[in-house]
Amino acid sequence: MGEGWGARRGGDAGAAGADSVEAMRERLCSKVGCAREAVSTLTYDYGDQMAVLGPLGFGGDPHAHDLCAIHTDRLSMPKGWVVVRHETLAQR
Template sequence: MTARTCSKVACSREAVSTLTYDYADSMAVIGPLSTVREPHTYDLCAIHAERLSAPLGWQIVRHQALGEPQGGVL
């Protein structure tokens, strides 16, 4: 299996997190890299996952894999 790269334009870093939007609940959900690439998700590198911001009125939900330190980069 080849490494997946970040979905951000012009970023060639290795993806470590997957971002999904829940439009009905105005949420951006980011968690560990999914096992398979899905068409409506975005793979992000550690830098872009940490810097993620959401539109005004939206909330960001961050899930961490078991064993990851709190506050650490995903």
């Protein structure tokens, strides 16, 4: 995959501090053809037929998928799968 893919997904997972936060803000939705900013991260456990949807992760995991707000809301899984949604408290 080209240089643009890694930059688009937020770069190195080992980065710390302000660089990590800034990289998270630059990530886009993983859905093909979607150019919206990612707001959540989706991971799968195929053995347990479970999908976990949570706040935007730090990146660098090739098995994680970043989703925009629209695709987060539209998420559906195959029959029999469990979806665990981890919500964060809104900042005031």
